[in-house]
Amino acid sequence: xxxxxxxxxxxxxxxLAAEHAAVYGYGVVGGRIGEVRRVExxxxxxxxxxxxxxxxREVRGLGAExxxxxxxxxxxxxxxxxxxxxxxxxxxxxxxxxxxxxLVRAAGDARRREAAAALREAAVRAVRWxxxxxxxxxxxxxxxxxxxTGSAPATPAxxxxxxxxxxxxxxxxxx
Numbered sequence: 001x002x003x004x005x006x007x008x009x010x011x012x013x014x015x016l017a018a019e020h021a022a023v024y025g026y027g028v029v030g031g032r033i034g035e036v037r038r039v040e041x042x043x044x045x046x047x048x049x050x051x052x053x054x055x056x057r058e059v060r061g062l063g064a065e066x067x068x069x070x071x072x073x074x075x076x077x078x079x080x081x082x083x084x085x086x087x088x089x090x091x092x093x094x095x096x097x098x099x100x101x102x103l104v105r106a107a108g109d110a111r112r113r114e115a116a117a118a119l120r121e122a123a124v125r126a127v128r129w130x131x132x133x134x135x136x137x138x139x140x141x142x143x144x145x146x147x148x149t150g151s152a153p154a155t156p157a158x159x160x161x162x163x164x165x166x167x168x169x170x171x172x173x174x175x
Contacts, residue, residue, distance in 0.1 A: 011106035012059050013067045018099040019052035020069035025092040032085035093126035
Protein backbone atom coordinates (compact mmCIF):
# COMPACT_ATOMS: atom_id res chain seq x y z
CA UNK A 1 0.00 0.00 0.00
CA UNK A 2 1.43 3.38 -0.99
CA UNK A 3 1.93 6.16 1.55
CA UNK A 4 -0.79 8.15 -0.20
CA UNK A 5 -3.29 5.26 0.03
CA UNK A 6 -2.31 4.69 3.65
CA UNK A 7 -3.02 8.33 4.53
CA UNK A 8 -6.35 8.14 2.73
CA UNK A 9 -7.27 4.91 4.54
CA UNK A 10 -6.37 6.47 7.90
CA UNK A 11 -8.61 9.46 7.11
CA UNK A 12 -11.41 7.13 5.94
CA UNK A 13 -11.18 5.16 9.18
CA UNK A 14 -11.29 8.40 11.20
CA UNK A 15 -14.39 9.52 9.28
CA LEU A 16 -15.98 6.13 9.91
CA ALA A 17 -15.21 6.38 13.63
CA ALA A 18 -16.76 9.87 13.70
CA GLU A 19 -19.88 8.59 11.93
CA HIS A 20 -20.18 5.76 14.47
CA ALA A 21 -20.01 8.37 17.25
CA ALA A 22 -22.53 10.62 15.47
CA VAL A 23 -25.01 7.77 15.10
CA TYR A 24 -24.66 7.05 18.83
CA GLY A 25 -24.93 10.75 19.68
CA TYR A 26 -28.05 11.24 17.60
CA GLY A 27 -29.62 8.35 19.51
CA VAL A 28 -29.16 10.47 22.64
CA VAL A 29 -30.35 13.61 20.83
CA GLY A 30 -33.49 11.80 19.64
CA GLY A 31 -34.33 10.77 23.19
CA ARG A 32 -34.22 14.35 24.50
CA ILE A 33 -35.04 16.62 21.57
CA GLY A 34 -38.33 18.50 21.57
CA GLU A 35 -41.13 17.57 19.21
CA VAL A 36 -40.52 20.62 17.00
CA ARG A 37 -37.01 19.47 15.95
CA ARG A 38 -37.48 15.70 16.12
CA VAL A 39 -37.87 15.32 12.33
CA GLU A 40 -34.64 17.26 11.79
CA UNK A 41 -32.82 15.03 14.31
CA UNK A 42 -34.15 11.89 12.62
CA UNK A 43 -33.02 13.12 9.21
CA UNK A 44 -29.52 13.80 10.56
CA UNK A 45 -29.45 10.36 12.22
CA UNK A 46 -30.42 8.71 8.92
CA UNK A 47 -27.80 10.72 7.03
CA UNK A 48 -25.05 9.66 9.43
CA UNK A 49 -26.12 6.02 9.24
CA UNK A 50 -25.99 6.15 5.42
CA UNK A 51 -22.56 7.83 5.44
CA UNK A 52 -21.31 5.28 7.98
CA UNK A 53 -22.46 2.40 5.79
CA UNK A 54 -20.87 3.95 2.69
CA UNK A 55 -17.57 4.42 4.55
CA UNK A 56 -17.61 0.77 5.65
CA ARG A 57 -17.89 -0.21 1.99
CA GLU A 58 -15.07 2.16 0.98
CA VAL A 59 -12.70 0.86 3.66
CA ARG A 60 -13.44 -2.72 2.64
CA GLY A 61 -12.91 -1.71 -0.98
CA LEU A 62 -9.37 -0.71 -0.04
CA GLY A 63 -8.84 -4.18 1.44
CA ALA A 64 -8.94 -3.10 5.10
CA GLU A 65 -11.12 -4.02 8.05
CA UNK A 66 -13.44 -1.12 8.99
CA UNK A 67 -13.05 0.29 12.48
CA UNK A 68 -15.83 -1.01 14.71
CA UNK A 69 -18.21 1.17 16.68
CA UNK A 70 -17.61 1.43 20.40
CA UNK A 71 -20.24 0.04 22.74
CA UNK A 72 -20.73 3.54 24.13
CA UNK A 73 -19.29 7.04 23.84
CA UNK A 74 -18.56 9.70 26.44
CA UNK A 75 -20.73 12.72 25.80
CA UNK A 76 -19.07 16.16 26.02
CA UNK A 77 -21.70 17.28 28.56
CA UNK A 78 -24.87 16.00 30.22
CA UNK A 79 -27.89 15.90 27.94
CA UNK A 80 -30.88 16.36 30.20
CA UNK A 81 -33.32 18.35 28.08
CA UNK A 82 -34.13 19.58 24.60
CA UNK A 83 -31.76 22.55 24.77
CA UNK A 84 -28.78 20.36 25.65
CA UNK A 85 -29.83 17.88 22.93
CA UNK A 86 -29.65 20.73 20.39
CA UNK A 87 -26.20 21.70 21.70
CA UNK A 88 -25.07 18.06 21.39
CA UNK A 89 -26.32 17.88 17.79
CA UNK A 90 -24.32 21.03 16.92
CA UNK A 91 -21.24 19.59 18.63
CA UNK A 92 -21.58 16.28 16.77
CA UNK A 93 -21.79 18.06 13.43
CA UNK A 94 -18.76 20.21 14.21
CA UNK A 95 -16.70 17.15 15.07
CA UNK A 96 -17.84 15.27 11.98
CA UNK A 97 -16.94 18.29 9.84
CA UNK A 98 -13.44 18.18 11.30
CA UNK A 99 -12.74 14.61 10.25
CA UNK A 100 -14.18 15.21 6.80
CA UNK A 101 -11.83 18.16 6.40
CA UNK A 102 -8.97 15.73 7.09
CA LEU A 103 -10.40 13.34 4.50
CA VAL A 104 -10.62 16.15 1.94
CA ARG A 105 -6.89 16.76 2.46
CA ALA A 106 -5.96 13.06 2.22
CA ALA A 107 -8.28 11.89 -0.57
CA GLY A 108 -8.12 12.22 -4.31
CA ASP A 109 -10.66 12.91 -7.04
CA ALA A 110 -14.12 11.40 -6.46
CA ARG A 111 -13.50 10.58 -2.81
CA ARG A 112 -12.34 14.17 -2.21
CA ARG A 113 -15.55 15.51 -3.77
CA GLU A 114 -17.65 13.18 -1.60
CA ALA A 115 -15.72 14.20 1.52
CA ALA A 116 -16.15 17.89 0.65
CA ALA A 117 -19.89 17.32 0.23
CA ALA A 118 -20.04 15.57 3.63
CA LEU A 119 -18.08 18.45 5.20
CA ARG A 120 -20.45 21.01 3.68
CA GLU A 121 -23.54 19.09 4.81
CA ALA A 122 -22.22 18.72 8.37
CA ALA A 123 -21.36 22.43 8.50
CA VAL A 124 -24.86 23.36 7.33
CA ARG A 125 -26.46 21.06 9.92
CA ALA A 126 -24.21 22.57 12.61
CA VAL A 127 -25.36 26.07 11.67
CA ARG A 128 -29.00 24.96 11.76
CA TRP A 129 -28.56 23.43 15.21
CA UNK A 130 -26.36 26.19 16.62
CA UNK A 131 -28.10 29.12 14.97
CA UNK A 132 -24.74 30.62 14.04
CA UNK A 133 -21.64 29.71 12.08
CA UNK A 134 -17.88 29.51 12.41
CA UNK A 135 -15.43 31.00 9.92
CA UNK A 136 -13.81 27.74 8.80
CA UNK A 137 -16.03 24.71 9.55
CA UNK A 138 -14.01 21.58 10.12
CA UNK A 139 -10.71 23.38 10.59
CA UNK A 140 -10.10 23.52 14.35
CA UNK A 141 -6.94 25.58 14.02
CA UNK A 142 -8.84 28.27 12.09
CA UNK A 143 -12.30 28.25 13.64
CA UNK A 144 -11.11 28.87 17.19
CA UNK A 145 -11.88 25.34 18.41
CA UNK A 146 -10.15 24.44 21.63
CA UNK A 147 -8.22 21.25 20.75
CA UNK A 148 -8.61 19.98 24.32
CA THR A 149 -12.41 20.16 24.31
CA GLY A 150 -13.31 20.20 20.63
CA SER A 151 -15.69 23.09 21.32
CA ALA A 152 -15.90 25.98 18.90
CA PRO A 153 -17.17 29.39 19.89
CA ALA A 154 -20.25 30.33 17.92
CA THR A 155 -20.23 33.52 15.90
CA PRO A 156 -23.38 34.99 14.42
CA ALA A 157 -23.70 34.42 10.70
CA UNK A 158 -23.12 37.72 8.94
CA UNK A 159 -24.93 38.53 5.71
CA UNK A 160 -22.75 38.89 2.65
CA UNK A 161 -21.83 42.45 1.75
CA UNK A 162 -23.48 43.80 -1.38
CA UNK A 163 -21.11 43.85 -4.38
CA UNK A 164 -20.77 47.66 -4.42
CA UNK A 165 -19.85 47.73 -0.71
CA UNK A 166 -17.33 44.91 -1.14
CA UNK A 167 -15.76 46.66 -4.15
CA UNK A 168 -15.51 50.00 -2.38
CA UNK A 169 -14.00 48.34 0.71
CA UNK A 170 -11.40 46.65 -1.50
CA UNK A 171 -10.61 49.93 -3.27
CA UNK A 172 -10.26 51.72 0.08
CA UNK A 173 -8.00 49.01 1.50
CA UNK A 174 -5.74 48.95 -1.58
CA UNK A 175 -5.81 52.61 -2.52
